[in-house]
Amino acid sequence: MDEQALIGSACKGDARAFNQLVLLYQSMVYNLAYRILSDADAAADATQDAFLSAFKAIHKFRGGSFKAWLLRIVTNACYDYLRDKRRRPADSLDDLPVEEDHVRFLGGGAESPEECIERRQLNRAIQQGLLSLPVEQRVVLILSDLQGLSYQEIADATGLSLGTVKSRLSRGRARLRDYLLEQRELLPTRYRLRDAG
């Protein structure tokens, strides 16, 4: 059954059809939440909330990209979580643990164990760098460079204009680059950015 048929059945209250959609998109949704929140449990909660909200509101889906619609819902769920966190400053974002157990390297077993450790260090730095960004820039950066969405898809998923998407992405990338430059002494040599000039 294709996506549109599943959506049509879900609109009629077929939870099984909607669960097919969940299985299709849950990895994408969970990864987005995880990268935004940097917390496995919070990301799981946001993902579950997002799917539940999507099922309740599926009658509002008016065609277009279901993926973008779903990403928008999970993004809003993450915003809600962060707002709650802000109301409880005891759990500041700086204290959130950065998960380190999900390092799987591209290229399978091509990397040596040392390279694997070095890559883990880099990934941790990138995740910390993402957390250092304003959440608006973080979301756009993740949607673009981690989820691989086009500018238009990002605009659809966030409700932003194309110009705003471009500028946020540009600033987010520059800030992350600057963060990695600041942290380069802590990174393996092969993952250090070189100074200008």
Add this chain to the structure above:
Amino acid sequence: MDRRTGKQRTEHHYVGERLSAYLDGELTPQERRTVEQHLARCQACRWELNTLRQTVQWLSELPPVPVPRAFTLPVTARPVRAPQRSWGLPLLQGATVLVALLLVVVVVGDFLLTGFLPAATSRQIVSYEQPLPAAPSPSSIAWETREVEQTVVKTVVVEEGLAALSSPSPTPMPAPTGQPPAAVPGGEAEPTPLVSKDVQEKVAAPPPATVEERTGIGGAGAVETMALTETETTAARLLAPGAAVTETEGAGSVVTGVETAGVQMAGTETPAPTGQPNRTTSVVTGSQEAGGERYTYATALPTERPTREAPTVAVYVQEPAPAVAPARQGEAGAILPDTAVIWLGVAELTLLVAFILLASATLAVMLRRRRRRSQ
């Protein structure tokens, strides 16, 4: 020291803002050409582009995080039905507010018109043929004259026989006399037109008048006063203008010793009717308390009637609490007719009930919605 010219700085800034989009191939051909020309001669922008490219590559190489569990929903889950645009709550709220405003307007208007005196409308006819309350039995009568302020008998119901009895028209009476009652000696108190059965009529008060007051001194040391109040006066005038009083009997108790009674208008003492006794309609007026209520009564009967017969007509006017200032009573009564007061009360009650019902319904709907939303 930056040796770049202003134009170079502007171009550097322009290109720097577009390097990210250049990486993604999101520039227009014109922008792309400008950026590439600048990159060819600007090492700083080349460094910027390279570091950005490296950052994006590292970012995109972040491994996907495995999903900790399946996020499928229970199959019993149901999507929320498309909420139909509901006008129920706004309508209920609007109606509640409207009724509340109306209620406030009516209540405020009521208070303004009645002078905050709920007792002002309490005078009412109890019955015109109910058993006479236990009448006092004065053993002797003394007479006083006092000024009585203007007052109003608000509603009087007089039965047809009364009209025949006390009307100045020469309608034959069932009583043996068959004569019209004597005219009012005072002259100012014109014969009050009497109304037919079951017709309520508002009777305007006479101007301030002097009324003879009878004081009956009861036996066994008890003193009972039968004051001819303004209400009695009016009642008496309803029955017969210029009344002669004779003894009568009611509800087993006999009022005795009353020889005359009359209304004297404008300070002139009215002698007892001097007409032929058998042509005079006698009126007994008085007031007394029975069952916690104060009654003013006036009884008319031909003087020739045997005293053992029941009164032909009796008018009872229930009086308000004596604490009420007569002047204010008259004022209030003069402003609002009785029917208006009754309808005002009905309107207030209806609006109050409607407001309570509407407010309850609105609250119930709002609570139900809130509960549904919180689920």
